[in-house]
Amino acid sequence: MSSSPRWRRFNNLSMLMMLASAMVGASCSPASSPDQPDTDVPSDVPFVPDACKASLSQPAMVTVGGGQTFYQPLDDDQVVTWEKGPQGGHHVWIALRMIGVRQTGTITTVDVVDLDLSPNVTLNHSRVVYDFNRDEGGYCTLAGLRMQLDLAGDPPLASIAGHHVLVTASLQDPDGATATGTKEIVVTGDPS
Numbered sequence: 001m002s003s004s005p006r007w008r009r010f011n012n013l014s015m016l017m018m019l020a021s022a023m024v025g026a027s028c029s030p031a032s033s034p035d036q037p038d039t040d041v042p043s044d045v046p047f048v049p050d051a052c053k054a055s056l057s058q059p060a061m062v063t064v065g066g067g068q069t070f071y072q073p074l075d076d077d078q079v080v081t082w083e084k085g086p087q088g089g090h091h092v093w094i095a096l097r098m099i100g101v102r103q104t105g106t107i108t109t110v111d112v113v114d115l116d117l118s119p120n121v122t123l124n125h126s127r128v129v130y131d132f133n134r135d136e137g138g139y140c141t142l143a144g145l146r147m148q149l150d151l152a153g154d155p156p157l158a159s160i161a162g163h164h165v166l167v168t169a170s171l172q173d174p175d176g177a178t179a180t181g182t183k184e185i186v187v188t189g190d191p192s
Contacts, residue, residue: 052140060100064183067095095143102173
């Protein structure tokens with residue numbers, strides 16, 4: 001082997017990369033699957049109340065509503081008109097109102113299932129981590145969850161006009177608190 005300065009730089013760089021890789025590998029937990037997020041919180045991290053969760057014992061709840069920019073309540077069987085997006089897809093806007101779950105770091109899962117198709121068809125499955133906004137009475141909201149109804153064109157959009165769909169929102173925060181809410185709505189609109 002050569003003892004040239006170029007070889008020593010390469011050798012030093014290789015050693016640094018191996019050391020960094022070993023350090024990162026030692027400090028990371030195994031990757032979790034998308035459906036089973038790694039939500040372990042070290043026991044030495046103290047609980048700090050936030051705008052949505054006053055204590056660890058506070059009951060958690062979530063309500064499904066609608067809204068692109070703010071939360072609007074929805075009634076069961078309320079007709080919601082889909083919108084055409086800029087890339088040609090058609091979607092409805094879902095918003096959530098919750099309490100007793102962390103304002104930041106909460107995993108939000110939303111499923112939209114067509115109840116009038118047999119067997120039932122999941123039209124959209126979304127899993128995100130967005131911060132909730134402070135609302136009145138200790139509640140927090142998250143608006144602007146765009147749920148596309150015609151993913152990959154199956155089923156065709158025209159075939160679901162007037163169908164009942166079940167929107168299910170599930171929240172899981174870093175402390176282990178969970179909440180699930182549902183709303184059955186009717187979707188309609190221009191399929192073109």
